Amino acid sequence: MELKAGMTAKAELLVDKTCTADVWGSGNLEVLSTPRLIALMEQAATEVLKGRLEEGMTSVGTSIKMSHTAATPIGLTVWAEAKLLSFSGRTFEFYIKAFDEAGSIGEAEHTRAAVKIERFMEKVLAKRK
Structure with a gap:
C-alpha cells in the first residue's frame, strides 16, 4: 500500500485502573497517566504505517514532544x-x-523510524553479551 502525507489513523482505550498515574508510577492519582497517553499516541502513529512498510520491517519511536493538557478519570x-x-x-x-x-x-x-526487524533485534540482543 502506498504511503502519503496526510494519512490518518486512530487508536482508542477505555481508561481503567491499569492506565492510571498511580499504577504507572507517574503520580499518585487515579487518572490517565501521561506515559499511558504517550503509548496510545504511538499506537495511533503505528496504525498509519500498518501494512505499508516493506516485509521484515517495523517502526520504532525515536522522539516525542507531548503536552498532556487535561486529566481523564477511570x-x-x-x-x-x-x-x-x-x-x-x-x-x-x-x-x-x-x-x-x-x-x-x-x-x-x-x-518514528523504519527498521529491519531481524537486524534491529540482533543489535538489541547483543547488549546481553
Whole structure:
C-alpha cells in the first residue's frame, strides 16, 4: 500500500485502573497517566504505517514532544488521532491529537523510524553479551 502525507489513523482505550498515574508510577492519582497517553499516541502513529512498510520491517519511536493538557478519570474512553505530516527515507513525522469524551486532552509531535526487524533485534540482543 502506498504511503502519503496526510494519512490518518486512530487508536482508542477505555481508561481503567491499569492506565492510571498511580499504577504507572507517574503520580499518585487515579487518572490517565501521561506515559499511558504517550503509548496510545504511538499506537495511533503505528496504525498509519500498518501494512505499508516493506516485509521484515517495523517502526520504532525515536522522539516525542507531548503536552498532556487535561486529566481523564477511570471509566472514560480516550482516543488519539495521528496524522502523517511527512516522511523521508526511513523517517516519519506525525502530529497527534488526543481526546476524551469531554474534549481535547493533549497533542504531540512524534518521529518514528523504519527498521529491519531481524537486524534491529540482533543489535538489541547483543547488549546481553
